[in-house]
Amino acid sequence: MMMRQLALVLPLALAGLTACGGDGNDGSGDPPARSYTVGLRIEDDQDEYHYRVVGDVPTFQVGDEVTFDTENSGTLVHDLQVVGPDGLARAAADPVPPGASLTVTVRLAESGIYQLNCLVDDHLTVHQMQEFIEVVDT
Numbered sequence: 001m002m003m004r005q006l007a008l009v010l011p012l013a014l015a016g017l018t019a020c021g022g023d024g025n026d027g028s029g030d031p032p033a034r035s036y037t038v039g040l041r042i043e044d045d046q047d048e049y050h051y052r053v054v055g056d057v058p059t060f061q062v063g064d065e066v067t068f069d070t071e072n073s074g075t076l077v078h079d080l081q082v083v084g085p086d087g088l089a090r091a092a093a094d095p096v097p098p099g100a101s102l103t104v105t106v107r108l109a110e111s112g113i114y115q116l117n118c119l120v121d122d123h124l125t126v127h128q129m130q131e132f133i134e135v136v137d138t
Helices: none
Strands: 035-045 046-052 064-072 077-085 089-096 103-108 113-117 130-136
Touching: 035 077, 064 077, 077 103, 089 130
Parallel strands: 035 064
Antiparallel strands: 035 046, 064 103, 077 089, 077 113, 113 130
């Protein structure tokens, strides 16, 4: 499986969810360095399932609070889970049907590669419905 970094493949990446999981808090009690929204669209076409970026995406930095505002433009049910560099889930949204939207907010508390995964059925394991973002120190 080839790893794609969202920060490098912006037009090709990310989409889809509405309100579930993750309060975005990193446990420090400090306010986020920056807070912004990244638009995503979920697409599925035959065997290819993707998250696609809608609009611009800034450089992801440690301390940022990011809201992934996602629309399921596909024909299948999809969800979104954000996994930190340590392999632990940081935020997740319940599966939504085609035409629905999801929102997931997460605090990017450490540098490294974060995963955006779809855990519905075999979307991750067979269809590689996963994207990566790189979070850098400021």
